[in-house]
Amino acid sequence: MLQMAKNKYSVETLRELNVSYDHEHGLTQKDVDMANSYVELIEQTRSEITPQIGDRLIYVTEDGDYYGNALIENLHHTNKGHLSICEQPSIPFVWNDNGNIRLSVSGGAFHAVNPKELKFLKWTDGSFKDWRHCRACANGAVAFYAKVPMWFYSEPNPKYGNFTTETYRKFYFNKKEESEAGNLYQGFDIAFRNEAELQQFVEDYEGTIFKGNWPTQIVLWCFRREYIFLPLPEWEKIESPAVERRLNFHPEQVKIVKDMEQHITYLYRIKNF
Template sequence: MNASYDHEHALREEDVAMVNDHVAHIERTRSSKQPKIGDRVVYVSTYGDWYGNALIEKFEDDGACSLCLVPYVPFIWKSPLGIGCSVSGGPFTSVQRTELRFAGWTEASYKDWGHCGACSNGSVTFKARVAQWAYREPNPIYGVELTTRTWRRLYISKRVLPDSPYLYHGDGFALRDDAEFERFVQDFEGRVFPGSRENQFVVWCYRDVLQNLSQAEWDTLKVPVSSRRLYNREYPVKVVKNHATHERISYYVRPDFNIERS
């Protein structure tokens, strides 16, 4: 975790002692009854955005927890009730402490300046065991099942563009017509919702996974063969759907480009 630090400043016993002292203090001040600064939160928004590592960075005057939903590793220091955090990242939001539900214990990363002080690559990163909490915003638009933790969410617009053969556009791909759109929804177990503007759709669907296999592994996979465009040409694939992880997996044998060029 500290390769750059060790290379530039050399990790010393005093750095190890500092880390051990921080870890002991952090873990000693954690609670399953009350959220503490530095704890982590699994946060789900109304729109199904899943944040599995949100950070309680401070408490507001009204007692609400200020959360950084996607934090970088925060700098920490000791405080009478635990630790203080200096965190960058985002976005930020706030939740009342009473609305957080204890979800267990997790390991999280923190850092502090090492023996060299505040300088380039001068922070020492370490992990400590802290409480993990859970919060879901009320009134989920797409229901409680559909979140970005295991589902893919696409915003797709249906519109005719000049000199374009495609009718559907969005999120890095395009579809030619209604038939292609319906086939895509069926292939990826999609669920279609109206978007926020005219002729826009929100499609929740299985993730698209490519997985290469050896020829022997490919031969033993007893599923029908179809085709897919890979490396700018059509290749045979065998498609398997994992309904537990919401993945549509296309298995293929990776070509040997050296042999093909020869």
């Protein structure tokens, strides 16, 4: 159960969230009163049972794309009874509409979701903003936080099982004919010259390959990668065999350690700087 805040902000605490605004326009007590009024309105209209405009949610698409701070931004304009969801919202502008809030937000993409399919997870801090005494101008909005529910929704029929971008990486590759020049597998920001390079990557990063959207496309899900640079004496103590890998187009001796729970492949590199 949410414990609603009353007079959550003072000039000092609200100034910490609005440094640029205060520098250019001077944060006032009226700005504080506005923020506190919105906080009370937002928090007194929240529910753990009914999703509402202004609530946040974790949204997972059928392609496994994970959005951890999506926003319920409106009632959907065509699907009656559905909510409009923004995957990656900016801080929304808020206003009072007959005792409830309405929002204006940029970002995307936008989806229609049946509120009955959302699952309550927890309470979280949601950010909001509104124009203040200087009206609409550069750095003219005051931002603040209010407690709102965090919901969960995953689109049905996921294409790739339990893989999501929350803890995995996803790559799309087009495969060329063996006789064509250039890389055999070409992605947006990664490529493999031949089948051996692809399979080495799959081994290093616990990869799983799926068929793509057309015959020459594949989808590769794999562990995330983190580099750890160590002085040579410390690097030699890592209990893993040294192997050669091409990093930034150059061969390099590394040691590979995998975190199977967090889905991370650590590459220990020798610190030369």
